Amino acid sequence: MTGPVSDEPRPPATIYDVARLAQVSPSTVSRALNKPGRISAQTERKIRAAAERLEFEINPMARALPTGRRMTLALMLADITNPVVFGLIRGAERGAAAAGYTLIITESQESGEAELRMLRKIQASVDGIVLATTRGPAEPIRQFAHAKPIVLVNRAEPGVASIIPDVPGGVAQLLDHLRACGHANVAYLSGPAASWVNGERWAALVRLAPPRAMHVFQIPGRAPTMAGGAEALERVMLLPATAVIAFNDLMAIGLLRQARQEDIAVPGRLSIAGFDNIFGAELTTPALTTVAAPLEDAGARAVESLVALIEGSPARLPEVSPFELRLVVRDSTGPPAVGQGEG
Amino acid sequence: MTGPVSDEPRPPATIYDVARLAQVSPSTVSRALNKPGRISAQTERKIRAAAERLEFEINPMARALPTGRRMTLALMLADITNPVVFGLIRGAERGAAAAGYTLIITESQESGEAELRMLRKIQASVDGIVLATTRGPAEPIRQFAHAKPIVLVNRAEPGVASIIPDVPGGVAQLLDHLRACGHANVAYLSGPAASWVNGERWAALVRLAPPRAMHVFQIPGRAPTMAGGAEALERVMLLPATAVIAFNDLMAIGLLRQARQEDIAVPGRLSIAGFDNIFGAELTTPALTTVAAPLEDAGARAVESLVALIEGSPARLPEVSPFELRLVVRDSTGPPAVGQGEG
DNA sequence: GCCACGTTGTCAACCGGTTGCCACCGGGCT
DNA sequence: AGCCCGGTGGCAACCGGTTGACAACGTGGC
Numbered sequence: 001m002t003g004p005v006s007d008e009p010r011p012p013a014t015i016y017d018v019a020r021l022a023q024v025s026p027s028t029v030s031r032a033l034n035k036p037g038r039i040s041a042q043t044e045r046k047i048r049a050a051a052e053r054l055e056f057e058i059n060p061m062a063r064a065l066p067t068g069r070r071m072t073l074a075l076m077l078a079d080i081t082n083p084v085v086f087g088l089i090r091g092a093e094r095g096a097a098a099a100g101y102t103l104i105i106t107e108s109q110e111s112g113e114a115e116l117r118m119l120r121k122i123q124a125s126v127d128g129i130v131l132a133t134t135r136g137p138a139e140p141i142r143q144f145a146h147a148k149p150i151v152l153v154n155r156a157e158p159g160v161a162s163i164i165p166d167v168p169g170g171v172a173q174l175l176d177h178l179r180a181c182g183h184a185n186v187a188y189l190s191g192p193a194a195s196w197v198n199g200e201r202w203a204a205l206v207r208l209a210p211p212r213a214m215h216v217f218q219i220p221g222r223a224p225t226m227a228g229g230a231e232a233l234e235r236v237m238l239l240p241a242t243a244v245i246a247f248n249d250l251m252a253i254g255l256l257r258q259a260r261q262e263d264i265a266v267p268g269r270l271s272i273a274g275f276d277n278i279f280g281a282e283l284t285t286p287a288l289t290t291v292a293a294p295l296e297d298a299g300a301r302a303v304e305s306l307v308a309l310i311e312g313s314p315a316r317l318p319e320v321s322p323f324e325l326r327l328v329v330r331d332s333t334g335p336p337a338v339g340q341g342e343g
Numbered sequence: 344m345t346g347p348v349s350d351e352p353r354p355p356a357t358i359y360d361v362a363r364l365a366q367v368s369p370s371t372v373s374r375a376l377n378k379p380g381r382i383s384a385q386t387e388r389k390i391r392a393a394a395e396r397l398e399f400e401i402n403p404m405a406r407a408l409p410t411g412r413r414m415t416l417a418l419m420l421a422d423i424t425n426p427v428v429f430g431l432i433r434g435a436e437r438g439a440a441a442a443g444y445t446l447i448i449t450e451s452q453e454s455g456e457a458e459l460r461m462l463r464k465i466q467a468s469v470d471g472i473v474l475a476t477t478r479g480p481a482e483p484i485r486q487f488a489h490a491k492p493i494v495l496v497n498r499a500e501p502g503v504a505s506i507i508p509d510v511p512g513g514v515a516q517l518l519d520h521l522r523a524c525g526h527a528n529v530a531y532l533s534g535p536a537a538s539w540v541n542g543e544r545w546a547a548l549v550r551l552a553p554p555r556a557m558h559v560f561q562i563p564g565r566a567p568t569m570a571g572g573a574e575a576l577e578r579v580m581l582l583p584a585t586a587v588i589a590f591n592d593l594m595a596i597g598l599l600r601q602a603r604q605e606d607i608a609v610p611g612r613l614s615i616a617g618f619d620n621i622f623g624a625e626l627t628t629p630a631l632t633t634v635a636a637p638l639e640d641a642g643a644r645a646v647e648s649l650v651a652l653i654e655g656s657p658a659r660l661p662e663v664s665p666f667e668l669r670l671v672v673r674d675s676t677g678p679p680a681v682g683q684g685e686g
Numbered sequence: 687g688c689c690a691c692g693t694t695g696t697c698a699a700c701c702g703g704t705t706g707c708c709a710c711c712g713g714g715c716t
Numbered sequence: 717a718g719c720c721c722g723g724t725g726g727c728a729a730c731c732g733g734t735t736g737a738c739a740a741c742g743t744g745g746c
Contacts, residue, residue, distance in 0.1 A: 010490075012467055014732060025696050030734060040694065059467045061404040061413065062732035066701040070404065072447075080433050083426075083622060090423050093450055102468065104415075104447045107436055124355055124402045125445065147353075253626065279426060283596065285628035357702060368726050373704060383724065405702035409731040 013054035022050035033058070060102075072102045073306060074126040075299075076118060078133045080107045082224070082250060083278040084295060088132050088153065091299025099307045101127070112136030112194070119144055128306040130299075131155070135194040149309040151302045155196035161309060163302045163320060167197065170291040170325030171204040174245060174273055177289075177327055179212050182335045183243040183271060187217045189232050189255065191224040191247030198247055201275070205245070221247055229254025233262065242271060242336040249274035249281045249290055256284055256332060267334035277328055286331030298323055356397035365393040376401070403445075415445045416649060417469045418642075419461060421476045423450045425567070425593060426621040427638060431475050431496065434642025441643075442650045444470070455479035455537070462487055471649040473642075474498070478537040492652035494645045498539035504652060506645045506663060510540065513634040513668030514547040517588060517616055520632070520670055522555050525678045526586040526614060530560045532575050532598065534567040534590030541590055544618070548588070564590055572597025576605065585614065585679040592617035592624045592633055599627055599675060610677035620671055629674030641666055 015029040022029065024043060032039045032047040039047075050056075064070040075092045077085050089105065096103040106122065108115035115136045119129065128149035134141065138157055144150055145160040152162035178186055188205055191198040205216045217239050222228045229251030236244055236255070246252035252274030259266050266272055266286055274281065277292035305320055358376075362369040367386060375382045375390040382390075393399075407413040418435045420428050432448065439446040449465065451458035458479045462472065471492035477484065481500055487493055488503040495505035521529055531548055534541040548559045560582050565571045572594030579587055579598070589595035595617030602609050609615055609629055617624065620635035648663055 016732075026732085027697080027734075028695055030732095031695085034734090038694085043694080055463065057463055057467055059732055061407045061468065062701095063734075064404045064701090065408060065703090065732080066734045068701085080429075080436060083429070086423075086426075086429070089448075093423060093448065097450075102447055102449075102465070104445055105432075105436065106445075107440075120398065120400055122445070124400060125404065257626075280623040280626050283600075283623050283626040359702075369702085370704075370727080371725055373702095374725085377704090381724085386724080402702055405731095406704075407731090408702080408733090409704045411731085 012059070013051075013056040014059070015056070017054055018047065018050045018056050021054060022047045070125060070127050071100060072104060072126045073303060074122050074129045075103055075105050076115065076129060076131050076134070077105065077107050078115075078135055079109065080105070082133075082248075083280060084248065084250075084276045085132070086279060087293075087295030088299040091296035091301075092130060092303050093299075094296075095300035095303030095307075099303065101303075101307065103303075108135070116140055123148060128310050130302045130306055132299075132302070133195070135192065149306055151306045151309065153298055153302050161305050161320075163298050163305065164322050165197070165293055165298075165325050166322040167200040167325070168204045168208065169322075170275070170293075170327070171201060172208055173325070173327035174291055175205070175208055175212055175214060177329060178243050178245075178271065178273070178333065179214060181243075181267075181271065181333060184213065185215045185217070185239070185241045186243040186245055187219050187236055187239050187241040189219045189229065189236070189244055189246040189251055190221045191251070192221070195224075195247075197275075201245075201247070217241055221251060224248055224251055226250050226254030226257070229256075230258035233258045233264075236270070237264070242269075243267075243333065244270060244272050246272065246274045249276045249278045249288060252288055252290065252332075253280065253284055256286075256288065260285075265337065266332055268337040271333040271336070273333050281328075282330065284332070289330045289333040290328050292326045292328045294323055294326075355402070356394075356399040357402070358399070360397055361390065361393045361399050364397060365390045413468060413470050414443060415447060415469045416646060417465050417472045418446055418448045419458065419472060419474050419477065420448065420450050421458075421478055422452065423448070425476075425591075426623060427591065427593075427619045428475065429622060430636075430638030431642040431645075434639035434644075435473060435646050436642075437639075438643035438646030438650075442646065444646075444650065446646075451477070451479075459483050466491060471653050473645045473649055475642075475645070476538070478535065492649055494649045494652065496641055496645050504648050504663075506641050506648065507665050508540070508636055508641075508668050509665040510543040510668070511547045511551065512665075513618070513636075513670070514544060515551055516668070516670040517634055518548070518551055518555055518557060520672060521586050521588075521614065521616070521676065522557060524586075524610075524614065524676060527556065528558045528560070528582070528584045529586040529588055530562050530579055530582050530584040532562045532572065532579070532587055532589040532594055533564045534594070535564075538567075538590075540618075544588075544590070560584055564594060567591055567594055569593050569597030569600070572599075573601035576601040576607075579613070580607070585612075586610075586676065587613060587615050589615065589617045592619045592621045592631060595631055595633065595675075596623065596627055599629075599631065603628075608680065609675055611680040614676040614679070616676050624671075625673065627675070632673045632676040633671050635669045635671045637666055637669075 015026045019026040019029045029047050032044045073096050093103050106118050108118055112135050130151050132153040134155055152160055156162050156164050209216045219235050224247055233255055246255055252272050256266055256272050259270055264270055274288055274290040277290045281288040281290050358369045358372040362372045372390050375387045416439050436446050449461050451461055455478050473494050475496040477498055495503055499505050499507050552559045562575055562578050567590055576598055589598055595615050599609055599615050602613055607613055617631055617633040620633045624631040624633050
């Protein structure tokens with residue numbers, strides 16, 4: 001009766017196929033599969049068995065059309081190149097998988113304009129968007145945020161849900177550590193001007209240094225990359241600072257390597273610290289002192305909030321406290337040598 | 344007449360909205376937007392203007408339903424944690440964007456079973472799949488490959504398109520370098536048994552070492568991670584080898600750090616080399632000698648092939664030559680010290 | 687024995703596009 | 717004037733699910 005089971009590329013089964021096999025109507029199949037209780041247990045069993053036999057997988061597109069539920073989330077990043085995003089991606093990926101969502105990842109190439117274009121383009125395909133390390137202006141983001149669920153990571157914007165670090169907490173730990181080492185003058189190698197965390201860090205430094213009898217200098221940064229860090233060394237050395245806090249680990253590593261290359265002792269002549277604790281921070285010599293951010297966790301929590309926003313009452317923003325930062329002391333910071341060079 | 348332009352979250356415009364504004368029928372809009380020439384230039388202009396005004400973005404789901412063209416690709420990875428995938432992701436992302444496709448990234452967690460489950464699940468959502476560093480058995484993959492376009496990266500399978508490295512070329516460069524340094528006995532710290540490249544590398548070593556008057560020993564590896572590399576040191580030291588080739592940079596770095604910690608001179612007592620040239624390979628002390636793979640390029644090419652498979656004649660596999668590997672000599676390899684330890 | 691009611695499954699419309707088919711239109715030809 | 721023709725645009729069906737309305741059915745109570 002039934003044809004031979006062939007391994008031909010047969011098209012994926014639809015609910016119509018399942019319905020035929022189970023001898024019910026397609027709508028009954030639909031209800032059996034996602035309205036538990038609506039259908040008698042017996043019929044439901046029959047349908048599930050049929051679905052199983054046909055290896056039926058629901059077509060997300062077809063479902064999305066009438067319901068609007070796409071079960072897809074987007075993670076938008078400024079630059080996939082940067083190792084920081086690793087943790088974010090992993091966390092978001094895990095979080096999405098746990099909630100049954102599919103994750104799509106897009107890059108805005110550090111451009112606010114591309115960011116908006118992308119936003120508009122993917123809008124119809126996703127139920128919500130995690131905007132990480134976004135650089136664009138605030139207004140369009142606010143607009144989007146009340147057309148579609150959005151969660152910001154590493155940026156705060158009134159009225160928009162966000163997952164942000166406890167910047168002052170992290171900065172305080174770092175300053176305390178440097179102070180304890182004996183540093184009084186520290187330079188801050190800043191990141192992109194449009195970066196929210198960059199602003200927050202500088203603000204925290206300005207606020208927290210004086211009470212500790214410390215002085216901070218700001219060095220405008222170029223790109224938040226290793227190259228950007230390396231090229232900043234020159235300007236660093238013009239300052240009376242004995243320690244540098246870099247915007248991120250990438251810049252810190254670039255700075256550190258450049259310093260070594262120019263035979264500037266780290267931490268003897270210059271202590272260097274970064275932010276994020278990316279992969280690679282512990283590999284340098286000396287290993288980099290940094291303020292670790294639980295980025296994987298942040299990614300997961302961002303997705304969690306996003307899902308809450310999507311599935312919960314759309315009116316209220318999920319309350320989330322800033323995530324804690326943790327100072328990881330390694331070997332790139334230490335007491336300044338009184339004389340010069342290292343022993 | 345028209346209401347005030349409000350910033351209310353109004354739902355995205357559909358072709359019906361555009362049609363109404365342009366005073367044509369929805370089907371005309373559809374044709375104007377993607378059948379160039381089918382519609383008079385004048386009408387087309389009118390429609391484009393209307394679409395512009397309404398900020399119309401086509402709904403990919405609605406389009407996918409009747410046409411089957413989803414304009415979406417999947418990149419499936421064994422483990423997002425591994426820095427190698429960085430390049431792959433970037434390349435694939437760029438390639439997909441260039442071809443107008445959206446990329447979704449999924450992880451199979453190093454499990455062949457999860458891999459298949461995932462494949463089935465996303466099948467309906469994507470036009471094609473890039474399977475990178477896949478671990479599953481061959482048969483199901485072959486099955487899938489002729490139901491849906493698939494491109495393998497770092498794995499060859501008859502009848503399935505793939506992007507693979509020129510393993511013998513890379514291995515030969517590395518062996519030549521080690522030979523020139525004076526090494527005759529080298530150990531290969533192997534990776535996952537299910538990994539295709541792992542097998543190829545070992546095969547290449549076995550084939551290429553004897554003609555160079557070199558001996559290779561295989562050390563079964565545990566996990567292809569830094570921890571896996573570190574724990575292998577013990578077994579390495581039992582061998583009469585003066586150099587180790589690790590399955591990948593992660594293992595090599597783990598091994599190198601463990602060696603340093605145990606005061607085993609690198610490269611004096613033990614030369615260490617890896618594969619992939621991941622971010623971080625140049626950060627260690629000594630910096631890691633490695634066989635660089637243009638992974639970003641490979642990712643882009645994989646997507647390119649995939650798109651060719653999707654859009655071209657489905658019968659023929661795109662012809663692609665293996666990508667070249669390039670030895671990057673750094674400081675973790677060198678002549679074995681005749682005495683012991685370093686000077 | 688009849689009716690009210692709760693349960694179970696079907697019908698049909700709909701989501702937002704695409705496309706085969708056809709009707710209409712105006713112009714050029716005989 | 718009548719006819720044919722190519723170009724243009726509309727109608728309606730369809731993709732694969734979902735869901736409100738409703739019919740059919742069985743049950744219990746009076």
